[in-house]
Amino acid sequence: MGNSFGFLSDDDDDLWDDQDYGMGYNVINFTVNAMDVQLRPQDYQPNNLPVIREKPNLDKFQSTDMYKQIKARSSLVNKATEQRWNLMQALQQRENGIASPGSESFSPNQQRYFANLYIPNQKAMRLMSLDAKVFVTKFNKSGSKLLTACQDGFVRIYDGSKGTYHLLNRINARDVQWSITDADFSPNGQHFAYSTWSRSFYIMPVNGSDDDCQWIDVNETSSSRVAIFSLRFSPTGDKIIGGSNNATVIVGDVATRATEIIRTHRTPITDVNAVSYVHDKDPNMIIAGCDDGLLKVYDLRTSFRARNLSKSVMSFIGHYDGITYIDSRNDGYHVLTNSKDQSIKIWDLRQPSNLRNRGCARQAQMSTKWDYRWDRVPREFYNPHKALDGDSSIMTYRGHRVSKTLLRAKFSPLEQTGQRFIYTGCATGRIIVYDVLTGRIREAIEGHRNVIRDLDWHPVRSEIVSSSWDSHVHLNNYNRNMAPLKRLRSSAQDNRPLRRSRRLANRNLTPD
Numbered sequence: 001m002g003n004s005f006g007f008l009s010d011d012d013d014d015l016w017d018d019q020d021y022g023m024g025y026n027v028i029n030f031t032v033n034a035m036d037v038q039l040r041p042q043d044y045q046p047n048n049l050p051v052i053r054e055k056p057n058l059d060k061f062q063s064t065d066m067y068k069q070i071k072a073r074s075s076l077v078n079k080a081t082e083q084r085w086n087l088m089q090a091l092q093q094r095e096n097g098i099a100s101p102g103s104e105s106f107s108p109n110q111q112r113y114f115a116n117l118y119i120p121n122q123k124a125m126r127l128m129s130l131d132a133k134v135f136v137t138k139f140n141k142s143g144s145k146l147l148t149a150c151q152d153g154f155v156r157i158y159d160g161s162k163g164t165y166h167l168l169n170r171i172n173a174r175d176v177q178w179s180i181t182d183a184d185f186s187p188n189g190q191h192f193a194y195s196t197w198s199r200s201f202y203i204m205p206v207n208g209s210d211d212d213c214q215w216i217d218v219n220e221t222s223s224s225r226v227a228i229f230s231l232r233f234s235p236t237g238d239k240i241i242g243g244s245n246n247a248t249v250i251v252g253d254v255a256t257r258a259t260e261i262i263r264t265h266r267t268p269i270t271d272v273n274a275v276s277y278v279h280d281k282d283p284n285m286i287i288a289g290c291d292d293g294l295l296k297v298y299d300l301r302t303s304f305r306a307r308n309l310s311k312s313v314m315s316f317i318g319h320y321d322g323i324t325y326i327d328s329r330n331d332g333y334h335v336l337t338n339s340k341d342q343s344i345k346i347w348d349l350r351q352p353s354n355l356r357n358r359g360c361a362r363q364a365q366m367s368t369k370w371d372y373r374w375d376r377v378p379r380e381f382y383n384p385h386k387a388l389d390g391d392s393s394i395m396t397y398r399g400h401r402v403s404k405t406l407l408r409a410k411f412s413p414l415e416q417t418g419q420r421f422i423y424t425g426c427a428t429g430r431i432i433v434y435d436v437l438t439g440r441i442r443e444a445i446e447g448h449r450n451v452i453r454d455l456d457w458h459p460v461r462s463e464i465v466s467s468s469w470d471s472h473v474h475l476n477n478y479n480r481n482m483a484p485l486k487r488l489r490s491s492a493q494d495n496r497p498l499r500r501s502r503r504l505a506n507r508n509l510t511p512d
Contacts, residue, residue, distance in 0.1 A: 056439025289323030
């Protein structure tokens with residue numbers, strides 16, 4: 001990545017003893033290859049996780065059908081003490097052939113109960129070291145292929161079927177300009193599409209070469225500068241949707257290469273950072289996450305009639321700042337959003353917001369001026385005094401940091417975990433895994449030295465592949481030896497914020 005120079009003031013000698021964070025205050029990072037200069041102010045925030053004072057509020061979430069469904073799928077349904085599921089008893093029943101009605105093994109819910117005890121908790125190995133910041137990491141539906149996209153302009157396809165992750169194909173992307181911003185596999189897994197800071201979708205066969213590239217140009221926007229931040233293949237594979245700047249969602253037809261525009265706002269000053277389909281079996285309903293914190297649902301059969309503003313089916317208010325990512329639960333009702341306001345929210349699409357509160361939401365957003373790319377996160381985002389007026393979300397998760405780039409957050413796989421967890425990248429270089437049912441952090445996996453922009457959980461194996469701006473791609477899985485260490489780290493002395501360095505804090509700790 002080039003040479004790095006660090007300058008520390010005379011008062012910061014103790015920072016050299018901190019092994020977790022090798023950078024202090026007044027640091028000028030100069031990366032020669034990327035020609036980037038980052039000025040870090042006196043109050044530069046170290047890579048500690050934010051301190052969240054309030055406990056997660058489960059009052060609303062515990063009464064939802066999603067909460068009850070996840071508990072049932074994870075074999076956590078409340079029963080009398082003598083009726084609760086017991087491992088030794090279950091093993092004995094399996095040996096006797098009565099483990100599950102009509103089956104000689106454990107039920108799917110019991111299998112998920114086992115799997116959720118052994119979720120990834122440690123970096124296992126570094127899969128690859130690339131030449132620039134890594135922006136995209138994605139498995140296809142079966143998990144047989146892994147795609148990574150890097151700022152060096154190459155899309156790489158790896159074999160994910162057996163966990164070897166050897167390189168299958170390396171494709172030089174077109175018209176990259178600044179970086180490849182997003183990519184997605186087609187439903188059949190034979191093609192993938194990617195977007196850059198340009199006015200086109202690019203489509204490639206997974207086993208193809210650079211010359212097999214097709215593209216869909218966007219010609220129906222008045223702006224000369226177009227960037228597509230997020231894209232998705234339709235469930236039928238015949239269309240691609242993309243969230244763009246200038247308050248537009250672009251819908252491209254793969255066969256005809258024609259495009260249509262959905263305008264989310266009257267004035268083209270609000271970016272659409274994230275898009276998704278509501279359900280992987282419905283090609284008509286899409287969701288757009290905007291940079292003003294608004295979440296909008298559109299029906300592609302009716303949304304192109306207006307010239308200045310496309311009419312949304314419903315809208316949702318709750319985030320103080322822009323939405324960075326959307327992930328659907330694929331049940332037709334629930335989605336999650338990650339946001340620059342340092343929170344992840346779950347929404348029930350049957351409970352839209354009252355837009356009469358939209359004015360209060362805009363005022364709240366305008367009251368805090370910061371640029372997530374390089375400014376320090378406002379403290380009030382971590383511990384807000386109250387929810388935004390009109391907030392219709394059913395659950396909120398806090399504890400990770402969103403800055404520098406549009407971080408992704410996703411549900412864990414359905415068949416493997418029952419969607420018991422939400423996992424996200426973090427600007428501290430950690431993978432944060434939340435327990436959906438409790439709202440608390442289950443795992444905080446260390447290993448990267450810079451922000452983790454994208455990550456993906458293998459559909460059938462308990463593995464998370466993470467990609468970071470430190471130019472590395474890591475494989476993370478379960479390590480039994482890390483489990484007792486995690487319990488020790490959750491003790492009171494590690495939960496309180498450190499004043500200067502870990503060495504000084506440990507001076508006051510008495511051995512057990």
